[in-house]
Amino acid sequence: MQKENTQIIRISKRGFTLLELLIVIGILAILTTVVAITLNPAQLLAQARDSQRLSDLNSVNSAVGLYVASASTTPAIGAGPTCTAGTTSGFGFGGNEACTTNASTTISGTGWVLVDFRNISSGSPLSKLPLDPVNSATYFYAYKGDTTNLTIELNTKLESNKYTGLMTTDGGSNNSFYEIGSDPGLDL
Numbered sequence: 001m002q003k004e005n006t007q008i009i010r011i012s013k014r015g016f017t018l019l020e021l022l023i024v025i026g027i028l029a030i031l032t033t034v035v036a037i038t039l040n041p042a043q044l045l046a047q048a049r050d051s052q053r054l055s056d057l058n059s060v061n062s063a064v065g066l067y068v069a070s071a072s073t074t075p076a077i078g079a080g081p082t083c084t085a086g087t088t089s090g091f092g093f094g095g096n097e098a099c100t101t102n103a104s105t106t107i108s109g110t111g112w113v114l115v116d117f118r119n120i121s122s123g124s125p126l127s128k129l130p131l132d133p134v135n136s137a138t139y140f141y142a143y144k145g146d147t148t149n150l151t152i153e154l155n156t157k158l159e160s161n162k163y164t165g166l167m168t169t170d171g172g173s174n175n176s177f178y179e180i181g182s183d184p185g186l187d188l
Contacts, residue, residue, distance in 0.1 A: 046160035049133040056130035057154045057180050063125045064115055065182060068150050072121040077145040077152060078114020084131055085140035093144050093188055105129040113143045144188045153181035153188040
């Protein structure tokens with residue numbers, strides 16, 4: 001009789017019961033749901049796109065500054081305004097001008113930034129102009145230059161909760177867009 005009890009005990013220690021498996025699966029499902037709600041994948045993707053937008057515009061702004069400071073010929077900045085996506089209004093600049101759509105990434109002055117970066121004596125810091133990660137009628141890059149003062153303004157719309165506050169604190173004249181550039185007051 002004692003041998004039979006020992007064998008029964010050994011058999012029951014070899015695996016999990018159905019109840020134990022269901023409890024573990026339930027706990028994992030609850031943890032997965034909590035993590036997904038907490039992390040909010042849509043917001044994380046929006047933040048990643050906004051980080052790319054900020055990086056792109058900073059790179060273009062720095063490249064224009066380098067161009068103006070060290071161009072091998074007299075600096076020439078095109079007026080614009082140009083936008084990288086199909087929109088003609090609501091692109092962040094003052095006035096009633098129309099925005100010309102130009103999604104070209106060339107650095108020869110015919111892309112969406114009207115500056116010929118090839119005229120920088122040390123060579124262009126950009127191999128091509130960036131495009132917005134979404135590049136739609138809502139999310140796009142916009143450029144405008146002042147040909148007399150050799151200043152520029154670059155605009156984009158931000159989408160994530162983390163970065164949208166920058167649109168009101170960037171020092172620009174339009175709280176619906178993130179504005180960066182060399183124009184004082186960013187009011188081109």
